[in-house]
Amino acid sequence: MACASCSTKDGQPKGCKNNGTCGTDSCNKLTVFDWLSNMSLPNGEKPFNWVEVRYKNGRKEYYHNTENLTLSIGDIVATQAQSGHDIGMVTLTGELVRVQMKRKSVPENIEEALKIYRKASQKDIDIWSAARDKEEPMKVKARQFAIDLNLQMKISDIEFQGDASKATFYYTAEDRVDFRELIKVFAREFRTRIEMKQVGFRQEAARLGGIGSCGRELCCSTWLTDFRSVSTSAARYQQLSLNPQKLAGQCGKLKCCLNYELDTYMDALKSFPKTDIKLQTEKGTAVCQKTDIFKGHLWYAYEGEWMNWHKITTEQANEIIELNNKNKKVASLEEFASNVIEDTKAEFENVVGQDSLTRFDGPKRSKKRKTNKNRNNRNKNRKRKPQKTNNDPK
Known part of the structure; x- marks a missing residue:
């Protein structure tokens, strides 16, 4: 998958040159195409002052643009956090943000709404990039610390806050884990504030x-x-x-x-009878062994004759069950199974529209035929060769 800025041109890939952070946000997961970006608002209408911002691994949050900043998709912004600020990328602006917030049940009119401070400066981006580079070696050490403390948990990912003041450790575990000692080890080793967040196994994937x-x-x-x-x-x-x-x-x-x-x-399966219902016949009681949902067939076997299966349709099985409910029995399943004719003949059609994939290849000549041909040619040359005559006078 590639967006317009990443597609090839003249046989060469262009690339958006953003080093993994797509500027048009079309190569990331769970993206929304802004089909209203080229449309102007009616007269007197103000643009929706909420913005969607994406962080690491597709995590998205919604922020109130109180400063009325002119933002577009791909801008790096500094956003409000519980303490300090975070750095993220704008992924959606305008009226579609209202639709997304309504779909995710995010209220618009709240006093505690998070805000966008400013567009990120070069210093903010440098600190953010340096913190992102520390995440992978930190994850290796964190997993080793958890193993040393014999904790039944798996640390799947680490995410630094944009100002590098806090690191969030995402982990999965089957049961409740007491990681108080682990947090002390992390704080002493990594010299930053630690937050542990448990996620499910599906969320981890x-x-x-x-x-x-x-x-x-x-x-x-x-x-x-x-x-x-x-x-x-x-x-x-x-x-x-x-x-x-x-x-x-x-x-x-x-x-x-x-x-x-x-x-x-x-x-x-609504038209199929329940598999635990037995068919009562004069020959014996039949038990369901197998069903074919696509063809609408069922296989029954008599009690005591488990190796002999009889195939009938769902309509025939329902008909026999209705007769059994009226205390009536059919003679046997063979009279119903004989009506089900299975076509075992396989017919293949040429869907490609070609006679053969090797139709352009030259015919192969056998070595035996070539050897016989060379032998015949040698015999003909011997017959054509003139014999020497002795014309010397006596």
Whole structure:
């Protein structure tokens, strides 16, 4: 994925030259395209004085532009924090900020709203960049300190405040962790204020990003904003094998994509009879063994004859169940299964529109045929060669 400033021109990549911070904010996750940027406001209307600012790993906050600064997407600004100031990048301005705030339930009229101080100076940017460079070596040391104290936690990321006065440590843990001693070690080693923030395993994967088993970027790090709970019943309804290695994502939890098609499967299963209902026939009692949601087929086997399965449709199964509810029995499942004809013939079509991928290749000649041809040529040359005659007089 690349925006207009990063696309290629004359076969050469251009790049926005922002060293990982896109100036147009089109290469970052959870971005919003400002389609109102080229439109002017009606007469007498004032622009919306709230701004969306992005920080590390896609974290976004909304600030009140009380100074009426002229801001555009890509500007580096100094924003208000609990103590000191933070440095971030403007990602959205104008009326679309009002829509985003309403979608995320952020109130507009509050007295304690955070404000934008000014546009960041070069000194602010230098301090911010120097603090960002310290984060990776600090994370290595912090993990080692947690291991030395035998704490069951994982420090996934560190984020410095823009003025380098505070460092936020993001961690994941299964249970509650007593990290009071760890904070003392961090403060003594790193010489800064420490804040510990626990995140879920899905939030951790969203912050770090990665490539999923489908070959695409993780949904949680690109477009997914709400993390709904995923249970194993979603895999059972879709008839997936309950293999933890295949069903789990990079966060170690069940994949969020198991919920994408679950509603469609649930609607399709409404016409299917319950699998625990047994079919009563004169030949015996049949138990459901397998279902095919896409084709609408069910496989039943008689009790005691578990190796012989009989395939019927959902309509036929519902018909037999209705007869059983009226205390009636059908003769056997064979008379219903014989009506289900399965077409096992596979027909392949040329979807590419080409006869063969090797149609331009020259025909290969066998070595045996070439050898026989050379031998025949040698025999012909021997016959054509004139014989010597003795014309000397006696």
